[in-house]
Amino acid sequence: MGLSGRVPRRVDAAVKYELLGLIDRAIGDGWEHRRACAYLELPESRAWRWRRRRDAGCLDDRRPGGSPVHGLRPEEVTAILDLFEAWGDVDRSHRKLAHRGSYLDLVWVSPATVRRVLAAHDLVLRRPRRVGRSERTPFPEWASYTKNSIWIYDCTRFAGCPKHAVFAVMDLVTRKWITELVSIEETSTQVQVAFLDALEHEHLLDVIDARQDQPPAESFPFTAAVDVLPPVLLAVSDNGPQMTSCSTREFMAMCAIAQHFGRPGTPTDQAWIESLFSHVKAEWPHLDRIKDPEVLRAELAVVRHEYNTVRLHAAIGYVTPADEHDGRGPRIRAARKRGLRHARWARITYHQLKKAKANRRSPTDVD
Numbered sequence: 382m383g384l385s386g387r388v389p390r391r392v393d394a395a396v397k398y399e400l401l402g403l404i405d406r407a408i409g410d411g412w413e414h415r416r417a418c419a420y421l422e423l424p425e426s427r428a429w430r431w432r433r434r435r436d437a438g439c440l441d442d443r444r445p446g447g448s449p450v451h452g453l454r455p456e457e458v459t460a461i462l463d464l465f466e467a468w469g470d471v472d473r474s475h476r477k478l479a480h481r482g483s484y485l486d487l488v489w490v491s492p493a494t495v496r497r498v499l500a501a502h503d504l505v506l507r508r509p510r511r512v513g514r515s516e517r518t519p520f521p522e523w524a525s526y527t528k529n530s531i532w533i534y535d536c537t538r539f540a541g542c543p544k545h546a547v548f549a550v551m552d553l554v555t556r557k558w559i560t561e562l563v564s565i566e567e568t569s570t571q572v573q574v575a576f577l578d579a580l581e582h583e584h585l586l587d588v589i590d591a592r593q594d595q596p597p598a599e600s601f602p603f604t605a606a607v608d609v610l611p612p613v614l615l616a617v618s619d620n621g622p623q624m625t626s627c628s629t630r631e632f633m634a635m636c637a638i639a640q641h642f643g644r645p646g647t648p649t650d651q652a653w654i655e656s657l658f659s660h661v662k663a664e665w666p667h668l669d670r671i672k673d674p675e676v677l678r679a680e681l682a683v684v685r686h687e688y689n690t691v692r693l694h695a696a697i698g699y700v701t702p703a704d705e706h707d708g709r710g711p712r713i714r715a716a717r718k719r720g721l722r723h724a725r726w727a728r729i730t731y732h733q734l735k736k737a738k739a740n741r742r743s744p745t746d747v748d
Contacts (some may be wrong), residue, residue, distance in 0.1 A: 386422060387422040388400070388421065388422055388423045388427075391442060394440045394441045394442075397431050397435070397440050398435070398440065400421060400423060400428075400431075401428070401431055401432065401435060403417070403421065404417045404418065404421070404428060407420075414428070453490070453494065453498070457488050457490065458498055460482065460487050460488035461478075461482070461488060461490065461494075461495055461498045461499070462498070462502065462504075463487075464478055464481060464482050464485075464487060464488065464495075465478065465499060465504055465506075468481050469504075469506055469507070470507065472506075473506050473507060473508055474506065475492050475493075475495040475496040475499065475506065476492040476495075478492075478495050478506075479491060479492040479494070479495045480492075482495075515644055515647075517643070517644060517647075517650050518641070518644075520615060520617075520641060521615065521639065521641075523611035523612070524614075524615040524639075526554055527554060528552055528554055528555045528557075528705075528706050529552065529583055529585065529614060530554060530614055530615065531552070531553040531554055531614065531615045531617060532550055532551065532552055532553060532559070532579070532614055532615070532616050532617065533550075533551055533553045533616075533617040533618065533651060533653050533654045534548065534549060534550040534551070534572070534575065534576070534616065534617075534618055534624075534654065535548075535549065535618060535619060535621075535651055535654040535655070535658070536548045536549070536567060536571075536621070536623075537549070537658045539662070539668050539669050539671065539677065540669040540670075541668070541669055541670050541671045541672045541677070542563075542671065542672060542673075542674050542677055544565060545563055545564065545565050545674045545677070546563075546564055546565075546566070546567040546571070547561055547562070547563050547677075547681065548561060548562040548564070548571050548572065548575045549561045549562075549575075549654065549657065549658070550575055550576065550578075550579040551653065551654055551657055552702075552706060553617060553653050555697065555702055555705040555706040555710075556653070556657075556694050556696060556697055556702040556705065557689055557702040557703060557705070557706040558657060558685050558688050558689055558702065559579040559582055559583065560575060560578045560579045560582055560685075561575070561681050561682075561685060562574055562575040562578070563674055563677055563678045563681065565674070567623055568623050568626075569623050569626040569628040569629040569632070570628075571623065572623050572624065572629050572632075573628070573629070573632045576616070576632070576633075576636070576638070580636070585613060585614070588613055589613060589636050589637060592610070592613065592637045593635075593637075610637075612637050612638055612639040613636065613637045613638055614638055614639075615638070615639050615640075615641055616633060616638050616639065616640050616641065617641045617642075617643070617651065617653075618640070618641075618642060618643070618651065619642065619643050619648070619650070619651050620642050620643065620645050624640075624642070625642065657688075660688075661684060661688065664692075665680075665684050667680070668680060668681070668684065688702070689701060689702045689703045689706075690703045697710060698710060698713075698714045699714075700713045700714065
């Protein structure tokens with residue numbers, strides 16, 4: 382019968398016949414009617430009502446609703462069908478058709494009524510064809526999931542200084558907020574300045590200088606075996622003009638930094654940096670009330686320090702981004718697991734000793 386637990390309010394006639402048959406066989410084996418109904422989780426009053434309807438040959442449920450006084454008039458049904466024929470290909474929605482009817486002074490019904498009438502007449506609204514979903518381009522294989530291997534950057538604005546853009550660079554792996562730049566302009570120049578600051582902060586400028594001092598590939602013979610070094614890191618961003626400009630591409634190529642762009646109109650491809658902006662604005666709301674860009678620049682530096690060294694990040698196992706970036710994250714997570722085990726053993730030992738002491742107490746020791 383496909384039932385488990387309490388019998389639903391509405392079941393098919395075949396299910397009712399089977400349930401009544403089970404009750405009849407149980408009564409024949411000596412069970413009480415009430416006990417059989419309780420075992421099947423069926424109210425006894427429903428069982429008696431089903432018996433009367435079975436004897437009358439009308440065990441099938443009647444259609445719900447009856448004849449409501451607020452039911453549609455025939456001319457209203459006709460108006461809805463005419464509305465579908467005239468505007469179905471334009472509106473493509475039962476909600477829009479309902480408002481279209483009142484907009485044209487034809488019929489006043491709810492969207493659910495339009496949908497019900499169309500379904501009763503086997504009419505389907507043709508929705509526009511959607512472009513197939515694209516898949517996010519995976520990161521290149523050389524980009525290892527370690528610190529200073531994948532960076533992500535973007536810009537945002539705060540309500541107090543709407544004319545100033547705030548660029549931020551973050552390590553995608555360790556979630557460390559590396560640097561930020563507040564500027565009234567939003568061009569490739571700001572991207573280059575922010576990246577130079579981040580590279581200097583992470584001591585990667587020396588690596589880039591050493592890479593640039595190497596002889597170019599065209600200086601070797603064509604048949605020489607030359608090892609192709611991977612880029613220094615991968616820079617992930619959206620398709621903003623300051624990220625895709627030729628100046629930014631030339632700068633990234635000069636620094637041996639590969640670029641990775643998300644899909645247009647898909648901010649979830651940059652979810653890491655979008656999450657950073659969301660948490661910063663939600664947890665430090667005073668930033669949206671700062672109207673002086675110099676004060677905003679100073680406050681962002683303080684917030685960045687708190688974000689990296691104080692705030693526990695859920696995505697990296699509830700450690701700070703600085704801990705994860707500096708290699709302390711695995712030890713902290715392992716210490717917590719050991720602490721949880723030791724605390725559990727201590728609680729078990731405490732309660733066992735407490736119970737043993739209580740059992741050893743004599744009746745005269747009871748207060």
